[in-house]
Amino acid sequence: MFVLELGLIGLCVALLPLSYVWVKASDDKFRKLVWMTTFLTLDLVMFGGFTRLTDSGLGCPDWPGCYGTASPFVAHAQIAAAHAALPSGPVSMTKAWIEMIHRYFAMAIGVLIVAQTAIAWRARFKRLPLHVSPWWPTALLMLIGVQGAFGAWTVTMKLQPIIVTTHLLLGLALLGTLGWLAARLTPIPVYEPQISRYRFAAAVGLALLIVQIALGGWVSTNYAVLACTDFPTCNGQWIPPMDFAHGFHLWRALGMTADGDVITQDALVAIHWTHRTFAFAVIAYLVALALRLRGYESLRRPANSVLLVLAIQFATGLSNIVLQWPLPIAVAHNGGAAVLLLLVVMLNFRTASSRPGRAAVPTRDAAPA
Template sequence: MQKGLVAAILLAIVVIGLGAYTRLTDAGLGCPDWPGCYGRLAVPQQAEHIEHAAKAFPERPLVPHKAWNEMIHRYFAGSLGLLVVGLAVVAFRRKQQRLLAAAAVLLIVFQATLGMLTVTLNLMPLVVMGHLLGGFAMLALLFSWWLLQRRPLQATQQAAPWLWGGLAVLLLQIALGGWTSANYSAIACQGLPLCHEPWTENYRLDAFHPLPEPHSEGYEFGVLEHQQRQTIHVTHRIWAGFTAVYLFLLALSHIQRRHSSIQRARASWMLLLLFCQLALGVANVLWQVPLAVAVAHNLGAALLLLAMLSLVLAHYQLGSTVPMSHDKEMPYGKVEHA
């Protein structure tokens, strides 16, 4: 079970990376139908299949490299779904973590539905952002499942409110990043730390309307005006600054106080990932969102979420404070006591 969960976590990270790569290479509609590609389970390659695809979808000619980007993402996502279902079956048979297992299966179904709607609704921003957040939720759920398999919760322990606050702050920042990407706003703002343009005068709340009007071909390449995209981008940056300060202080307090070695190690990892994520964000602005950096920025957000989640769960698993003499992780199945 442990190895299966680790495999599922790694596969979920790959799926998130491939999803980002697909989105950033404008391949979200590389296959205009779902779940296949131009009516086939693989990208058409033979002449007669390509001809049939052109007749079936005259409004969207086949672009092989975009179609392959999309289908590879679907293949990996489908593999993750099968693995999660298999893990859920094992969990129910062993009567272990059945609530998490059921939630994982439901989330896989929900994600598959959003994947279909992403195509059929022509990249509607709300659906695209929801699909991204669903991927992050799947990864977080699998990671929590793995942590709880290794070390059970202590019913008498609870995490401090500011820890849950840190998780909420980070989730909102991830959602803003998803909205920025879904509305093609990644390069709408030049300069650091904020736009050189007078963005305060052009700030528009309608940039966050959940259902903007599509153009004739849907939402591909964005439908918002420049001022709206700039508003989204600036909001993402401002909240990134608040998130960075909040998580920095949170991690630093755990490293300096008398917490267990496990909690201090998790806080240290979160601090390292936070600095990496900030560096990637700055690099995206300076270098105009290069593909490799943009994909790494997505993956960095996913890893930062896992680090934050692990810190929250550590307080339920270990207690908030552990004497220094007990600063050693207990063997599998044991629990440190405050």
């Protein structure tokens, strides 16, 4: 019964953006729905980072509900008992609400993608010009199902780093795919076929960024942010003692080695140092790419935005070390990575779509009113 209640809560949350899109006097409602879903997915990724950074991932130690209920209100007695038994543990009323709000939000995103899928297949069967294959939202629906499974395993496997990092990467994959779909539905302001020469360079930039985000996720899920306490050196050394074998052993419990011992500081330093060092290569590449692409009118705004977000990312990453990982800056750093991914995806779409015969300039959609 509580699963049905959870579904109804997700539906109610999703009705707010759905209503906003449908009451707007516009003929391109499907495009607006995709952009709204993209924006809310970005918010969900940021709130997921907030959930992890506040140690709320086990605020409700079961899934999909909270102690077998749909709300921490109903599970108040169990949460209070768990908190009284272990006041410094992962369960408290505040953490339970943070975790459940994250789940409600995720279910609402699922409802929005279900709506996209239904609209797209209806347009296919009725031969309405929707300018997108229904397999796009169908693929998104399957992706969010896999993401939900990893969300469940995050809880049931007690925040195992590889599971949590994969959960993060799947969330960003969902965001990036939604961004690509939104770009397909949005008219390109100026068609510049000459920018197609940069499609490989843009793809390399995206690949480097994904690796860097994965390394950042590994730092966060292993709580290695403060393994290096100074900058630009690490604990007073350019190349400190590091244990890469244990630091990057993927299948192990949180805070433990594969042998069941407590993970060493040298292993955490290896995780942090790798993320920090690779960041310089990624920043240098993306800055060079953005400076080159900003010379084209259709790429100027996203390229300038990439430069701005890179500067913010550097500042927040450095502040996390110097200021000892304050929560608002840590959340901003997580969110900045998601925004940067979305911008680089947009650059990739623009360069790929400028090939001959690939211009994406849709007319208005015929989505149902």
